[in-house]
Amino acid sequence: MTLFTRNAPDDGNGHANQQQWLQQPAGKAVFDRAEFIDRYAVLRWDTDRGGVALVHSLVDGNAAPKTVTSALRRHHGARLADRYACVVVAQTSTQVNQPWVPDLQAYDVDGGDQPYYTTWAELAALLGQPAPYWFHALRDRDSIAAWRPGAPPAVVPAHDIATPVTALTELAADEPDGSPAAELCWYLAREVRHRGHSSTTRYIAELRKNAADGGDGAHLVLGAVPASLLRPAPEEPTEMVRRAGWLSITERRDVLAHRVAAFAQRWDGGRDWHTGAVVSVRPEACATAREWARRLVPADADQPPTVLEKVLLDNDRRADSDVLLHDPVAGVPVLQRDPDTGATDLSTCTLQRLPTRSPLAALVLSAGICWIRTEDQTLWLAPERDGWGIGYGYSGNGCLTLARLVDVLLDDISAPAVRPDDPAAPRALFELLRDAPGTVTYTRAQLLAARGK
Structure with a gap:
């Protein structure tokens, strides 16, 4: 989404026509240093019109200029305007007309009302040199702190800053030989590195092509490039190993297990949890x-x-x-x-699976909840995947999902909760559940009879 300042008209490329702080002449810019404030790496240049900040988020690919400026204001207080006149935030989203060149959004600290888009060429003209960019998988705090104008790109192991892998490797390192949890964690850590390396390598190649063709990418330098991968792409463990690993981890109480679980929530929502x-x-x-x-x-x-x-x-x-x-x-x-x-x-x-061998004896539908009673008289909440709910008494996806679930549980009580691409249940079984009253119990015989129609 394009942002404009002071209702300035668009020039057709997503930029405001009205001149902003960055577009005004300035004397020689001198690089000061990098500082780390809140979740942001902030590189600062001095000019005769004030300081310029080039910001990279350390927890996500993108950041809103106003949010960054608020963090700077909390840190510097009344001295903010003396230290920074303009805040420029590097994004992972790319320019509309140059899809491999990262966007830049700027905010004028003194008198700015809205962020505005700028270009790497405009920023380079102000600084007198190309500004550095770190792809989000290469935003290493130490390499950013060490950067100086003219420095070659640092060589950084690629990883996704939104899903750090440190907890995975630490947990795996402490596990005994043959541990499913260790196998799972090593796989995930290596998969994150492999994906980060592959995507960043592709982005850099396209960015360099843009620069060679005279695009806006010619006006930035890379702060880092990915380190070489010394291993082939990892092979995913079997589902049995993945589920055993997560079962072990989710039963733990230590901080490291909590961090690994937080990774899983960001990675795939805990798809393989029980x-x-x-x-x-x-x-x-x-x-x-x-x-x-x-x-x-x-x-x-x-x-x-x-x-x-x-x-x-x-x-x-x-x-x-x-x-x-x-x-x-x-x-x-x-x-x-x-x-x-x-x-x-x-x-x-x-x-997601019922841990029992006792066959399904009855389906109990009551107060909007679906229960499974097995032949040993144990009562279970019906298996259900997060985001793919079950229901009854209406014609919709929830009832279709429940019908598919009942269809498989009649044959295998330990069958997994229904996936979106599972085959449909027999129509008569769906109709039975669609027309179910608010509270009802269907015996195994009734369910089998409906399925057989």
């Missing part, structure tokens, strides 16, 4: 929910939370008085909402 969606259960709503709630026990209050407990607390906690419980059958945490109010709203995680 848990799926977070659901809310109200025991006062039906007898089935009350039966399930009676088996819950208090969580261990004398220890830090497990990975799963912390994820539930971080994502679903609403008050300090919420109480953490544990479902000893499913092995998942449960969060009780503010018990001082008398409420019995419980939040918990579904499983």
